[in-house]
Amino acid sequence: MDDNSKNELASQGAEWARLSSEWYRRAITWSMLATRWANSSDASLRAMSERADAMSRQAHRLVTHLRIGALELLDAATR
DSSP, X not given: OOHHHHHHHHHHHHHHHHHHHHHHHHXXXXXXXXXXXXXXXXHXXXXXXXXXXXXXXXXXXXXXXXXXXXXXXXXXXXX
């Protein structure tokens, strides 16, 4: 593999790592909102809590995939 290809892989790996951090922050925010609204007396907030919890779970799954992808890209770039 030539140096340009390795640089592209490393660049993409770094971008995926950055995105995983960004999505992790979002997942944590949605989780905190879900927790805050879960015991509300307002039914609409409780419904939003369920949605925020689902969004948090999806974001955590995305973070896992992004981190695995980033590691694979960075590993390929160093071979």
